[in-house]
Amino acid sequence: MKNLKYLILVLLAYSNASLAQLKAISYKDGNQVLNGFEISPPEKSTQKPGILILPAWMGVDKASKDIAASLADLGYYAFIADIYGEGNYPKDNAEAAQKSSYYKTNYKEYQKRISLALDQLIRAGASPDNIVVIGYCFGGSGALEAARGHLNVKGVVSFHGGLARDPGRTIEPIAAKVLVCHGADDPYESKEEIAAFQQEMRDTKADWQMIYYANAVHGFTNPEYGNDNSKGAAYNEKAAKRSFEHLKLFLNEVLGK
Template sequence: MKNFKYLFLGAILSSASLFAQLKPVQYKDETQILNGLAIKPSKASAQKPGILVLPAWKGIDPHAKTTATDLANLGYYAFVADIYGEGNYPQTTAEAGKIAGFYKKNTDLYQKRIELALEQLIQSGANPDNIAVIGFCFGGTGALEAARDHLKVKGVVSFHGGLGKDANRAVTPITTKVLVCHGADDPFESKEEVAAFQQEMRDAKADWEMVYYANAVHSFTDPDAGNDNSKGAAYNEKAAKRSFEHLKLFLNEVLKK
């Protein structure tokens, strides 16, 4: 089983060689310094499709980096967003929960950070008319916010992301295509919240799809999440592989290559 957990994202490589092509990019939200990562496709196409990667609640992690690298190997420009900014990176789960919760409540600030990262993706070479947003956990929530806020993207993909939104927020038509990859046993999303999200998609007349993965809980795509489902968050190799295949199908549909 040596290094088997990283099969979700492609060939098995050492961390150093895997992330070698990722270029640090410093940008700003007014005075707040942000530190993202950009990577160009191994073989660029004329359509220059781009994908923004929104990390989980602890910020840019190995999983986000590996995802961006894997997408570049598939022919996409990719950019890993820094939502929190320099000096605000959480060191513990308690800190992560607090700062992620802040952005979930202040969605306008979250959406602004997503827009700034999209600008960096475009500056790196991606076609502004050929972009998708994907995210994991907290980042999955951000991907859905990109659709709700009508950002100029062709599609969004949420992996085990938070689905809820303030019920007082108006539901407006969503033209961006939406894919949600969801653990069938995820304890952090109630039946009521799932039902409310699905109704929101219907009311918004969205082109949406929600795929459930058996025996999968929260964080099922992250190899560093452990393998104990009883904790509510755990890696599931089969669900990770399947969801990545669903991602590829979705991207082939919504982005030109």
Template sequence: MKSKIAYILFFGLIISKGNAQPKAVEYKDGNQVLSGLSIVPAKQLNDKPGVLILPAWMGIKDHEKEVAYKLAELGYQSFIADIYGVDQRPTNYSEAGQKAGYYKKNIKEYQTRIQLALDQLVKHGANPDEIVVIGYCFGGSGAVEAARTNMKVKGIVSFHGGLGRDEARTIDSIAPKVLVLHGADDPYESKEEIEKFQNEMRTAKTDWQMVYYANAVHSFTHKDAGNDNSKGAAYNEKADKRSWEAMRNFLKEVL
């Protein structure tokens, strides 16, 4: 009973929006309880393609839910991953930075949480052969990791995500197609790190694309990020709309 109440408090009223049928889903990583959100459109595309959504550092928020509903309108089933756990969610940016930083340093644990969420997407009806992973900020870093570890997905999309990689890691061939959507003025990704990422993609013989958006900094798809670029993170309506269309075209191509 307490678990169900927690779902309601966390996700708000779980009601249908448009043609989507949302459902809170509890799953586990060992003893850690995780709680994601599955959204199945009333009218799915023929092959029942699925999209795994990896949230930004604050976890599942309105932004991720809005993305899931918009995907449902296009006929895509989705699952929003819970990376932290029901009793581990950050309450402020400081906590979010610490928790996201932990998973970036302990990358195998992050990869495990992504795979568990991917399993849930398939368990709830998505075609295991028709899946794309998308992520925002911290989640964008996770999407890139899904490609690096060759998870069983056709492609990944990173929105203003981190691109860094421990140079001690070997570079293996990457099968999923990669689309990186990046703010041209994002201060959190150095030119050196971007160059290393691009060289990694070449070495891995990846089918990859990287699109830059003018006057856009970090978090350009997040409406709650404000509009002051000098802070390093800000919403950019034009970049938001253009990156969404780029993702739509990518989904049509790979799925």
């Protein structure tokens, strides 16, 4: 028992040390100041791949910082994007819904903010031609927009993200590989939206995967959502662990690690 407690303390200390390596980075979109975070792997090299992280609708949060630290521990450069910018961070869910909806509708602006964050990831040291974009909830929608916008990324991963797109948009081939990790009971994505997304993937000739997790609703990777599925968004430990393993498999395949 003492050995187990010691091991837990060591793991917690290691995790906290990784988080401490996160560095705040200010950059700009015109006059708009953006505030992201970067973290480097233990062994730095310009040949190492990079992961761009797009946070959920409240913006940069603990969950995005935790995943950045975990990815750095695995040997990746990571950068957490700031989509909203200084002075525009939502104060509550109502504001987050309004602000995130703006970027979903004005997807070109969303793609531009993602592109600017990619530049920061490369400046941090990541190989410019070996990058994957991952996103959570609103950020998951952004990951798909990175693929739709033909940004220079090898793959994109959406965790419980929005799948919808304006049906009037032109269908164009998607080169980036696509992984969607989706709660089987997510109440925020209709059967029609899921079917339309899957048809989009077929029409664009994408190399895509969509994995469903049983008993999981929206936000299943975030412990801060609690575990009450009836609220529509809730943490599911099993789904969170499985989806992280699926992420690692995807990264190994796409980035050649």
